[in-house]
Amino acid sequence: MDALKNLLERIELLEAEKDRLSRRVADLDDFVENAPLPLRWVSASGTIIWANQAELDMLGYTKEEYIGSSMNNHHADPKAYEKILALLKSDGSVQNFAASLRRKDGSVKHVLITSNVVIENGEFVRTRCFTKDISDIYEKDERRKRLLQQLEESEERLRLAVDSTKMGTCDWDMQTGAIHISQEGRKVLGLTAHEKIEVDSLLARLDEADRRTLEQKMQTFINNPSGRHLDINLRFYRVNDNSLRWIRFRGTLYFSFQNNPSRFVASILDITDAKLAKENDARLAAIIQSSNDAIVGKTLEGYVTSWNTAAERMFGYKEEEMVGQSILTIIPEDRKDEEDFILSRLRTGESVEHFETKRVTKSGQLIDVSLRISPIKDSEGNIIGISKIARDITEKKQEEQRKNDFVTMVSHEIKTPMTSILAYAQLLSKHLKTNNDGKGLLMSSKVEAQSKKVINMVQDYLSISRLEEGKLELQKEAFELHPLIAEVIEDAILLGSKHRITYTGCDNVIVQADRNKIGQVLTNLIGNAVKYSPLGGDITVQCQKVGSRAKISIRDMGIGISERDQEKLFNRFYRVNNEKARNISGFGIGLYLIAEILRHHNSSIQVDSKEGEGSVFSFELDLIE
Incomplete structure (x- = not known):
């Protein structure tokens, strides 16, 4: 009986202990489920098999969404999860592993993970993971790093700024x-x-x-x-x-x-x-404002940026009227293409010197101007604008026109009687030839040659006048070079030349050109060969077929021309600067006229010369086969 009583008492004690243990397990389960520290269990295959509420709240999932999902999907860096697994398999645990977990809304939580492995019967069953949310600490640390970086950058910028200044x-x-x-x-x-x-x-x-x-x-x-x-x-x-x-x-x-x-x-x-530099700028500004020439600054697109006092006087527009406006305001309609040409050259860094053209004033008056245009460059050589200096040459042009009109009038007045003198000299030569008067024939031939020389000189002046007026007309025809060259050489010999003048290769060469104008070219070239060979010598005229063109060359054994003079040789009124040529007569118009006549024939004059060795002048004309 006592044994039964003791057994019942023992059973009662056991029931009480069981109840107490059940309450402690329930309390422990409640403590784990509602603990503030996020907890989870993950199977050996990486599937989440349990998580407490703190874990769910941290990542924003419900239990149904989270339990059963792959842990790898929640890591912002999948490689981090692979590293954790590797550490767990090798060491059995990890302590405060820094990782980033992605929340349901896409945001990222920065965490420290502590985990260990549960082993049953020698096998990896699951892991127990404790997660510490350090997002606030991480963000503060990141902000601190960013601020330090910005401070370093600011200090470096300040240092560079100070160094650069x-x-x-x-x-x-x-x-x-x-x-x-x-x-x-x-x-x-x-x-x-x-x-x-x-x-x-x-x-x-x-x-x-x-x-x-x-x-x-x-x-x-x-x-x-x-x-x-x-x-x-x-x-x-x-x-x-x-x-x-x-x-x-x-x-x-x-x-x-x-x-x-x-x-x-x-x-x-x-x-x-x-x-x-400021003082220099002030001086330059004073020079620009006091200059008698119009000085205008503009952009590469042609918009005015500066406009000095002389520009106001010349064109009639005030500075405030033109700054910001297009330069086309003062360019006549028929000359606006010039601006595109000028801008295209300046954009490549070239300058334009002494470009003569016309501009229109505010009152509508056309004036003649000479332009000097240069690119404006910054310190690195980049073209940032254009400087234009304009000089009013209207009076100069009018004076030149009056001079040309006078030359034309005088030339006509001289040409008419000289043509009569030439005709009478030719009639006299015929008469003397009939009467076998050798001495008289020689004298009349001299009169005829000198008359032709004067007429050719007059013809040169008239041609230049027509060139300047844009009225030079060509009467192109097919003609043989040989007879024309022979005529010119014959006239040169009649003028008393002590040179031996010959020609070669000119037979059966037929060209398409203005015979009279090419006659002027040959007369001037052979005449120059004679003049600039004061000691005599051979002068050779050579014709040569080059493709579809005939090349005509005049070679002398004279004083030659320096390279410096060759650059300006074909400018109007230019005379070579040579002591040996100082006493040789001339006005510096012959070679200019030659160059212009040939330009109208789509050709050009070439020169090959050395001082003391003579010169070769050559040009080409279209052949007629």
């Missing part, structure tokens, strides 16, 4: 007298890297007037502590070479609690170049 710094303790000047500041003032600095010796190197100005300003600051900022340009004699430089001091004066000046901190910048 060659700016130094100065820190003067006014109570102890100690002064610190940065390395760049020392360079500005001409101090060596370790040279001892004394304030008084530096102040003594200031220009006397500027030193007094500085002392007055500093005294003003001391008497009025509210105005503590100083910005002043001073002339300073550098320590190392005593050169005078403009230095800008920009800084702040600090005061002690007793209102005494205690410290002066300033930047030091050499502004000599800027100061001189």
